[in-house]
Amino acid sequence: PEDLNYQLLHGDALWNRGFQRQAKEHYEEVLKKFPNAAIAAYDAGRHVLDEYLITRDRKLERRRAVRGFAKKEYDHAVMLLEKSLEIDPKFKDAYYMLGLAHLEHKRVGGLQRVMKRLLRSYPDDKNAFLFMALSLQLQGKLIEAKDQYEEALAGMGAEERAMMESVELIAPKEIQAMVEKAGSVGSDGSWKESAALTRFWNQRDPLLLTESNERRLEHYGRVAYANLRF
Numbered sequence: 001p002e003d004l005n006y007q008l009l010h011g012d013a014l015w016n017r018g019f020q021r022q023a024k025e026h027y028e029e030v031l032k033k034f035p036n037a038a039i040a041a042y043d044a045g046r047h048v049l050d051e052y053l054i055t056r057d058r059k060l061e062r063r064r065a066v067r068g069f070a071k072k073e074y075d076h077a078v079m080l081l082e083k084s085l086e087i088d089p090k091f092k093d094a095y096y097m098l099g100l101a102h103l104e105h106k107r108v109g110g111l112q113r114v115m116k117r118l119l120r121s122y123p124d125d126k127n128a129f130l131f132m133a134l135s136l137q138l139q140g141k142l143i144e145a146k147d148q149y150e151e152a153l154a155g156m157g158a159e160e161r162a163m164m165e166s167v168e169l170i171a172p173k174e175i176q177a178m179v180e181k182a183g184s185v186g187s188d189g190s191w192k193e194s195a196a197l198t199r200f201w202n203q204r205d206p207l208l209l210t211e212s213n214e215r216r217l218e219h220y221g222r223v224a225y226a227n228l229r230f
Contacts, residue, residue, distance in 0.1 A: 004034050008043050015047045023047065031083075038088035042097065045080030048073055049101050056104070074105045090121055099131055100228050111135045126155030127227065134224040137217055146212040149220050161191040164223055167200060175200060 001007075007030045014023035027044035034040050052073035081098040084091055095118040102110025112135040118128040133148035153161060162185060168176055182194035205213040 001033075004030075004037055004040065007033070008040060011043060011047070020047075020051060036087055038084045038091050038094065041080050041084035041087065042091065042094045045077045045084060045094070045101075046097055048080060049077040049097060049104075052077055052101070053104060071105075074101060077101050092118065092122065092125070092127075096127065096131070096228060103135070103225075103228065108135050108138045112139075124155060126152045129155065130224045131228055134221050134228070137221050142210070142212045142214065142217060145217060145221075149217065149224075152224075156191075158185045158189050158191045164220070165193070165197065167197070167219075170219065171200065 007026075011023050011026045011030065014020075014026055024044070027040065027047075030037075030040045031044065052070055055073055056070040078098065078101055081094050081101065084094040085098070088094070095114055099111040099114040099118075102108070102114060112132060115128045115132040115135065118125060119132070122128060129148050129152035133145045133152060136142075136148060137145035153164065156164060165184065167179060171179065179194065179196045179200060182196035184191060184194045184197060186192045201213055201216045204215045206215055
């Protein structure tokens with residue numbers, strides 16, 4: 001009973017077996033017993049958010065009732081994640097999960113505010129810049145989003161940057177081969193964009209007179225959302 005890790009694992013086991021009600025009751029007891037454990041509030045919030053996403057996405061006839069239930073789950077998840085941050089303001093994963101909750105509930109401004117809070121604690125956090133950029137992009141503030149994406153990219157290692165810039169899923173095979181042949185990771189292990197990759201994106205820029213390449217930003221946005229969600 002005094003082992004926090006065991007108690008959290010038991011909550012996971014209950015939830016993953018489909019006993020959500022019992023899992024919630026268990027987490028409530030864990031939070032009472034370990035009131036200063038940020039991970040306990042985070043774990044409970046993470047599971048409630050998962051349930052919210054499942055409920056929200058269900059295609060049932062009584063959609064109004066489903067939406068009402070989903071709103072309660074969203075509010076509950078936010079409360080638990082905020083509690084986690086109240087206990088430990090440096091808990092990065094809680095910021096990410098809280099930002100996801102707001103984004104999935106179509107409160108883009110909420111995601112933005114959470115990332116600003118995270119950046120106050122971690123001014124160099126590349127994920128915070130990445131998710132801040134996503135929020136600005138969804139608000140149509142593309143120039144600001146571009147600046148934030150550049151901050152995020154600058155903080156990535158060459159391998160991370162290569163994954164972020166990969167066009168494997170969107171380019172024809174012959175163009176993929178050209179981009180890969182040109183290479184983008186230097187001999188010293190640093191990132192240096194190849195002319196082939198620059199040309200690929202320039203050819204797909206829908207509005208050449210604007211300061212940003214909207215199609216490339218859309219690509220970054222999809223990767224950012226995947227990182228935040230999964």
